[in-house]
Amino acid sequence: MYESYFVDSVKGYYRHLAIVESSEYIDKVFSLIEDYLKVNHNPKVIYAFHPWLNGSKDRMKLFKERLKGDFIDIDYSNSEKFLGQSADLVILDTVGDFRPNYIARFVDMTRGGGLAIIYTDNFLQNKMYRQSLTRNGIVKDLFERRFLDEAKKHRGIILIQDDHVYFSPYSSNEAHKPSRRIPKEPKIPLPIHELCMSSDQNKILEESLFILGEGKRVLAITAARGRGKSASVGLFLAFLAYRHEENFSNIIITSPTYYSAQEIFNFMIVGLKKLKAKFRIKTSKDGKIMKIIVGDTRIKWVSPDLAKNEEGNLIVVDEAAAIGLETLDYIIRGWDKVILVTTIHGYEGSGKAFMRYLNKLKNSLLLKHVKMEYPIRYAKGDPIERFMFNVLLLDAEAPDVIYKSDLEVREIPQEDLFSNDNLLRAVYGILVEAHYRNSPDDLMLLGDMAFQKIIVGYSSGLPIAVAQVVFEGGLNDTQITDIARGLKNEGHLIPHRIIKYVRALDFGKMIGWRIMRIAVSPENQGKGIGSKILNEVIKNAQKENVDWIGSSFVVDYSVLRFWVKNGFVPIYLSSIKNEQLNGYSIIVVKPLTERASKFVKELSGFLKDKLLRTSHQVYYNLNPLLIALILRSTYKNDLIKLEDRIPYLYLEKIKSYISGEIPYNSIADAAHYITTKYFLEPRINLSEDIEGALVARVLQGKSWYHAGLMLGLSSKEVELKVKTGLRELLQSYDN
Ligand SMILES: CC(=O)SCCNC(=O)CCNC(=O)[C@H](O)C(C)(C)COP(=O)(O)OP(=O)(O)OC[C@H]1O[C@@H](n2cnc3c(N)ncnc32)[C@H](O)[C@@H]1OP(=O)(O)O
Numbered sequence: 052m053y054e055s056y057f058v059d060s061v062k063g064y065y066r067h068l069a070i071v072e073s074s075e076y077i078d079k080v081f082s083l084i085e086d087y088l089k090v091n092h093n094p095k096v097i098y099a100f101h102p103w104l105n106g107s108k109d110r111m112k113l114f115k116e117r118l119k120g121d122f123i124d125i126d127y128s129n130s131e132k133f134l135g136q137s138a139d140l141v142i143l144d145t146v147g148d149f150r151p152n153y154i155a156r157f158v159d160m161t162r163g164g165g166l167a168i169i170y171t172d173n174f175l176q177n178k179m180y181r182q183s184l185t186r187n188g189i190v191k192d193l194f195e196r197r198f199l200d201e202a203k204k205h206r207g208i209i210l211i212q213d214d215h216v217y218f219s220p221y222s223s224n225e226a227h228k229p230s231r232r233i234p235k236e237p238k239i240p241l242p243i244h245e246l247c248m249s250s251d252q253n254k255i256l257e258e259s260l261f262i263l264g265e266g267k268r269v270l271a272i273t274a275a276r277g278r279g280k281s282a283s284v285g286l287f288l289a290f291l292a293y294r295h296e297e298n299f300s301n302i303i304i305t306s307p308t309y310y311s312a313q314e315i316f317n318f319m320i321v322g323l324k325k326l327k328a329k330f331r332i333k334t335s336k337d338g339k340i341m342k343i344i345v346g347d348t349r350i351k352w353v354s355p356d357l358a359k360n361e362e363g364n365l366i367v368v369d370e371a372a373a374i375g376l377e378t379l380d381y382i383i384r385g386w387d388k389v390i391l392v393t394t395i396h397g398y399e400g401s402g403k404a405f406m407r408y409l410n411k412l413k414n415s416l417l418l419k420h421v422k423m424e425y426p427i428r429y430a431k432g433d434p435i436e437r438f439m440f441n442v443l444l445l446d447a448e449a450p451d452v453i454y455k456s457d458l459e460v461r462e463i464p465q466e467d468l469f470s471n472d473n474l475l476r477a478v479y480g481i482l483v484e485a486h487y488r489n490s491p492d493d494l495m496l497l498g499d500m501a502f503q504k505i506i507v508g509y510s511s512g513l514p515i516a517v518a519q520v521v522f523e524g525g526l527n528d529t530q531i532t533d534i535a536r537g538l539k540n541e542g543h544l545i546p547h548r549i550i551k552y553v554r555a556l557d558f559g560k561m562i563g564w565r566i567m568r569i570a571v572s573p574e575n576q577g578k579g580i581g582s583k584i585l586n587e588v589i590k591n592a593q594k595e596n597v598d599w600i601g602s603s604f605v606v607d608y609s610v611l612r613f614w615v616k617n618g619f620v621p622i623y624l625s626s627i628k629n630e631q632l633n634g635y636s637i638i639v640v641k642p643l644t645e646r647a648s649k650f651v652k653e654l655s656g657f658l659k660d661k662l663l664r665t666s667h668q669v670y671y672n673l674n675p676l677l678i679a680l681i682l683r684s685t686y687k688n689d690l691i692k693l694e695d696r697i698p699y700l701y702l703e704k705i706k707s708y709i710s711g712e713i714p715y716n717s718i719a720d721a722a723h724y725i726t727t728k729y730f731l732e733p734r735i736n737l738s739e740d741i742e743g744a745l746v747a748r749v750l751q752g753k754s755w756y757h758a759g760l761m762l763g764l765s766s767k768e769v770e771l772k773v774k775t776g777l778r779e780l781l782q783s784y785d786n
């Protein structure tokens with residue numbers, strides 16, 4: 052029945068997506084597959100599932116038997132490793148779990164002329180991710196409803212719900228295949244150009260030569276997903292390594308996770324083979340290519356934290372927007388040649404913040420920005436790409452409004468949001484643009500999680516800010532014990548962390564509102580809007596006898612300043628870095644009742660103590676300015692007892708250091724004592740940069756050089772600031 056449509060899709064290099072919701076899903080999917088096999092007799096197949104869910108392995112075997120040939124089964128939880136793979140037939144078992152991030156990832160793997168199939172018995176019952184959003188048995192279904200409604204509206208989607216079929220075909224006349232265009236006089240060898248699939252890729256190869264020019268240079272490559280960015284960079288590196296450029300013998304590749312960079316290595320190998328170059332590959336135990344050696348040239352992958360301090364001639368940062376602007380700044384300061392590659396409108400979040408960052412960089416250094424338009428895996432105009440963009444709002448943007456001090460704050464029920472696509476797009480667009488880590492799962496969370504409030508700030512009648520507030524706490528004794536023992540996670544994030552890691556069990560009894568997200572559209576940040584929204588939330592909470600309002604987020608200096616300015620106090624900082632989010636999570640709380648105040652004072656006192664005692668080990672990699680800010684905004688405690696007066700010999704030592712008679716290491720003990728004293732009992736206000744220098748050198752124990760890298764200063768400047776700080780402290784504590 053669908054054969055002729057599949058023939059057309061092969062012709063036009065576009066894709067189809069079939070969504071099957073029926074108790075007879077196997078029969079229905081098999082019948083689709085029969086049709087597809089008539090067009091493509093030996094398709095490459097990717098099959099996605101959760102192998103440990105009831106019945107899922109049996110289903111996978113059924114398909115494997117039918118399809119034979121090139122059949123890769125992939126565990127959803129492991130799917131990151133397969134990014135960059137593509138197949139003709141991609142089948143998603145969503146009987147036990149229908150999760151937006153997985154849908155996005157796998158549908159994306161389907162090539163032009165191919166078919167993606169999502170099958171399930173129903174979209175609402177017994178779905179793992181949706182269940183994780185359920186509390187007291189309550190969960191909404193706004194995301195799923197919209198998903199199906201959109202499927203009915205889009206072309207190229209075959210929606211089969213029991214005996215109903217919705218399908219309006221697309222046509223190959225509307226699609227544009229990518230094709231390579233080799234420049235007339237290429238500077239990069241022809242064999243490399245011949246490996247390209249789109250003219251954009253040819254363009255990238257030539258434009259990348261920019262990085263070889265003199266002095267500090269940054270090359271930025273941006274595009275939507277699947278434009279072949281990583282592959283092009285891989286080909287360019289193959290050329291570079293092949294040429295044995297003396298000044299480029301040590302190249303580092305970094306990315307938030309290894310897998311996002313693996314296509315770079317894969318294509319480097321393709322390129323080197325084509326050039327008939329001799330090379331060696333070093334792989335990790337689990338088969339990841341970690342290093343390629345071509346003559347004297349070494350190209351290796353290193354995690355962002357290590358990469359930033361590595362020595363080398365060129366660094367390539369893949370998925371640059373996702374490693375955080377702070378780390379990027381650090382890398383750009385320390386390296387002379389930098390290639391930044393990033394996805395715009397991907398599910399790693401929008402790249403608008405990144406674009407602004409690039410524009411800022413342009414003012415201070417030599418930067419070339421190249422964009423790629425043509426998809427590689429399918430034609431331009433592909434109807435499934437359009438559907439995924441619309442249904443997951445991958446290209447949602449904040450409305451273009453400049454704030455005119457006319458803020459109107461309203462609570463919007465989720466149902467209203469999901470029944471008005473323009474409003475949803477605007478509100479979600481603000482979240483996407485402000486948080487570069489947004490992912491499609493967040494859209495389901497916005498629609499389906501009950502027990503949340505959505506507060507929207509309007510200016511000139513359009514949304515410019517949004518806060519998502521979830522209700523937490525009010526736990527009974529059994530719930531608290533379960534959390535303390537690690538048995539259950541009831542989705543109360545702040546109480547959960549405080550009970551489990553701080554062991555303050557009674558905290559769980561209090562009623563709290565967690566601000567899960569707050570965002571202001573980029574053009575309007577820093578105009579007091581975020582603070583006004585917070586005030587509104589606080590006012591509402593006070594009316595409803597809430598004990599505390601809090602937030603938990605990956606800590607970042609300016610965001611934490613925002614909370615501290617609004618009277619929120621840090622009470623918890625994770626001891627391990629969250630590798631995926633590339634940072635430490637922090638919890639800030641504003642107490643609204645007496646009992647909450649007591650907790651906040653006590654817990655923040657402990658946090659101050661932890662930072663003072665362990666900055667040199669647990670928090671060695673944290674931004675010193677951030678540590679200083681937390682130290683300044685937490686309560687004093689009596690855990691560290693210092694003399695009222697600084698010991699005489701310590702004062703003498705510091706004086707000798709300042710006058711240059713003895714080196715810093717001889718007085719490190721005295722510096723530590725007086726710095727600790729300052730953060731516990733400040734008598735003066737040191738400036739932030741001086742506090743930062745003291746934290747980096749004295750508390751974190753960094754070398755002058757590394758302290759300088761962290762603070763964007765030279766070693767000399769850091770030492771000068773430490774000396775100035777110690778001199779000022781000496782004056783106020785020398786009595
Ligand atoms: C749980 C969470 O969601 S935490 C993550 C918070 N959200 C984000 O990081 C998304 C991007 N940022 C934003 O959307 C906003 O800037 C918010 C929500 C952080 C703050 O709202 P704004 O309206 O910009 O802040 P507002 O004008 O009320 O307060 C300004 C203070 O916030 C801090 N701040 C934090 N981020 C910014 C920013 N991007 N621009 C300006 N100020 C900022 C500063 O300390 C500033 O005070 P200062 O200029 O005197 O130092």
Ligand SMILES: Nc1ncnc2c1ncn2[C@@H]1O[C@H](COP(=O)(O)OP(=O)(O)OP(=O)(O)O)[C@@H](O)[C@H]1O
Pocket residue numbers: 135136137246247248249252274275276277278279280281282283314394397427428
């Ligand atoms: N020249 C090429 N020849 C063959 N396949 C290619 C070529 N360029 C890219 N591809 C394939 O197209 C897909 C997308 O390429 P790549 O990962 O480089 O894109 P990207 O823009 O970096 O995408 P993402 O946003 O997913 O990181 C991959 O499956 C890759 O193997």
